[in-house]
Amino acid sequence: MKTNFSVQFKTLEESLNYAIKQEEIAANLYEHLAKIAKTVQAREEFLNLVKMEKVHKKSLESFSFESYDNRTKNHVYFNLGTTDALVEPTNKELSELSFTDSLILAAKREHAAVLMYQKFADMYSDDENLKNFFLNMVEEESRHKYDIESKYEDIINER
Numbered sequence: 001m002k003t004n005f006s007v008q009f010k011t012l013e014e015s016l017n018y019a020i021k022q023e024e025i026a027a028n029l030y031e032h033l034a035k036i037a038k039t040v041q042a043r044e045e046f047l048n049l050v051k052m053e054k055v056h057k058k059s060l061e062s063f064s065f066e067s068y069d070n071r072t073k074n075h076v077y078f079n080l081g082t083t084d085a086l087v088e089p090t091n092k093e094l095s096e097l098s099f100t101d102s103l104i105l106a107a108k109r110e111h112a113a114v115l116m117y118q119k120f121a122d123m124y125s126d127d128e129n130l131k132n133f134f135l136n137m138v139e140e141e142s143r144h145k146y147d148i149e150s151k152y153e154d155i156i157n158e159r
Contacts, residue, residue: 009123012124012130015120015123015124016060016061016063018116019060019116019117019120019137020057020060020061022113022116023053023054023056023057023060023113024053024057026049026053026109026113027049027050027053027054027057029094029105029106029109030046030047030049030050030053030106031046031047031050032094033046033094033097033102033105033106034046034047034050036094036095037099037102038099039099042099042102045103045148045151046102046106049106049144049148052140052144056137056140059137063133077114077138077139077142078139078142078143078145078146079142079145079146079149080146080149080150080153081149082107082149082152082153083103083104083107083108083111083145083148083149083152084111086104088104088105088108089101089104089105099155100152100155100156103148103149103151103152103155104152106148107145107148107149107152110141110142110144110145110148111145113137113141113144114138114141114142114145117134117135117137117138117141118134118135118138120134120137121134121135121138
């Protein structure tokens with residue numbers, strides 16, 4: 001997911017619609033990676049990500065302040081950083097990606113989502129509930145990246 005941070009959102013609705021679209025793109029990418037996965041383990045990993053992205057989309061579509069004002073204010077962010085310095089695999093067709101390359105692509109996508117939601121939290125920092133909603137999304141996306149990087153490390157360490 002490449003986010004264009006030069007885009008300025010004038011309304012909360014524009015921000016939410018942009019985030020919904022990004023969650024759809026992610027779910028579609030993970031569905032495709034699941035379809036072409038060469039192992040059951042890889043397929044299950046990507047199908048799990050599809051489910052999580054669809055939950056995020058639904059949360060964004062049904063956004064209401066009342067749903068989020070009692071959620072935790074102590075956000076925990078997860079980041080192994082394993083894939084941060086790696087180059088996103090872009091020169092291959094998706095069907096040609098190895099499982100590890102697919103995980104790098106997914107981790108990069110989740111990192112971009114973290115940055116997007118952090119940008120929204122910063123944009124709406126004057127409203128504590130709205131800021132908190134987006135920080136919860138940052139936390140969720142950072143957890144996804146952490147899980148993907150953990151799987152990547154497991155595979156690399158097995159070699």
